[in-house]
Amino acid sequence: MNKRKFIKLIILVLLICISNILIFKFCNLDDKSITLSYKIESNGQDSYQVFYGNDASWKEEQSQRKSYTNVNNQETLKFSIPKDTMDLRFDLGEHPANINVSDIKLSHWGKDANIDLNQILNKNNQNEVVEIQQMNNSLNIETTGNDPYISYKMDSSLISNLIEREVTVNYGIKLGMCILIDILGLIVLRKSRSVLILIQELKNNKTLIWSLSKNDFKTKYAGSYLGIFWAFIQPIVTILVYWFVFEYGLRSGSPIKGVPFILWFMAGLVPWFFFQEALLNATNCMLEYTYLVKKVVFKISILPIVKILSALFVHLVFIGFLFFVSSIYGFYPSLYTIQLIYYSFCTFFIVLGISYATSAIVIFFKDLGQIINIFLQIGMWMTPIMWSYTMVPQQYQWILKLSPMYYIIEGYRDTFINHAWFYQRYFQTVYFWVVTLALFSIGATIFKKLKPHFADVL
Template identity: 25%
Template sequence: MPFTTKTITSEAESPLAYFEKCWNSRSLLVLMVMRELNIKYAGSQVGKWWLLIYPLVTLFIYKLISQYVFKVQSEGVPYVLFALSGIIPWMFFSSVVANSASVFPANRDLVKKSYFPRALLLIVKVVVGVLEMGITLLIYFLLMLIFQFQPTTKLLLLPLAIACNAIVAFSFSLWITVLSMRFRDIFQAVPLLVNLMLWLTPVFYPVAMIPKKFLPLAYFNPMTFVVDAYRFVLIGATFQPFNWVISLIVSILMFITGVLVFIKREDRLVENL
């Protein structure tokens, strides 16, 4: 077997070398994903049903609110389809982000006793999130049939929307993981902040309902752009790309800086665990 030489120094790898390492570990990634799914769902009776129970219950509550408390204009689409098109990307986002501060502590043994590109742990959460979202999307298509809703060709852009969603969620989890090393309060703060962010994101209401003075806030929120993108491809809602330039730039910046900071801090994360 040819010898490949490994050089160990104090310097962090270049993002390109790091990416190559992640790519070479793809079979480990597949196993980590299977393992995560196995542990989460195998052997538990209710486990797999939570995937359905959570969005359906949430949906039911907001259906009631929207019907009896305040009127939401759902752009001429059945409210169920409208709200779900926001709930689905949001659920994915929050499932990745809400627990990202505890990903390293939960895998303490693994990272302290073996080496693999640590970003895999966060990528696993994203991949599992996408797979789980696949199931809720199937339900969504079923509901489309029930409501006799005719999807447009825009639906073909769904993978692009999912990719944006995944990158935003991944960027947040990178930053939260890095920050959790310095600020222990992050463990408590993140679930609260995710909850707050939900209300700054047009999940249950359309962007058009946001008052003018709060619009800048929405423009900076990367999830606003993601949710709007889903609405665009799923129910053909209006989408003005120009409105979301800032949101998009914020997402891209968060992603690039997140990756760089994570690679630089990866070893310190493990040391201080």
């Protein structure tokens, strides 16, 4: 091993060690809620509400409501309550009914703890409940319908025992993240020559890249009366059409209380437009610039980045438009706005990694361009841009989060609406960069392997 390779190895090992230390130090799973559930059977349809708190001062904002519709059949109602809950109140509908309640339990990360029905009978403070009896591990309750409820004082040891598993899960996830980073480090080390050559080419030709990007952006709309304005008119019209259809046609409201639908919607659609346009243009760059690909001295590795920068110009204008709309509704720039640089770079980098592979493969397999178009159409509707991921059952939400674009779109919403830093979503951040760096390494390797044959095929 020569001195240069040895230094690279040492640097990589140090980076991996530092990453592992940071993960174990700062990446702590902190699920602030647990699940309260119970089975209910009633002789009438009704809504059931659970209040939670620490001082028995029941507030509407500290409650959740579920509907019971399957009359005379057992249903399970689930509520999400904070870990520090000490007082519970079970509201038992708004109409007189005979109710059977059973299997009242708390759940957290696959571990369950049942609430002792005897404790409810002994400790409860009940209102408008005509009769309550325990029978076969269940409670038979007769109510008058005038806001009946049962209150219960939580045993603190019940929750503390329940969340013990969270520590184990924490260490398991941390270990998995460290293993992923270590594997990625080994891949980067093995493929480092291809990646480093590519990065060096981009660095040496940065002036040319900038000039070609500006020229590409201008010439795309040369000859038309409105010129480059067409780059903004079509996406803006698309946004307005989608907004009108969803908010006024389908009556879709914003998933976040107090946030206008148009702002929530645009914060998700603007980064997707950038990703879509950049990927399509970068995929076809070799076919568009055939005359440059055939030149022996030209560094064709800069062409995908030229196309992505060209799309970035349009994206910057749309960010300005997003600022304008958000200001109208009282959402002004803040310290969190600086995250736009980070999330734009995330989009730029993942498109670059993917496009190195697609731009090389499309030369030999022309149908790839049409396949990418189809995948982008599917991806636009599968990614929670026009709808909230909370509409999906909680046990399936992880499937949506596998897409790297989920991280970016939610990041834009965190910047404009939620005011949350990217490092607060540390698991998703680590996952995104593991996937992105892997895609970039694979893309750079494919590009390097196929590049010698480009001129012959074209």
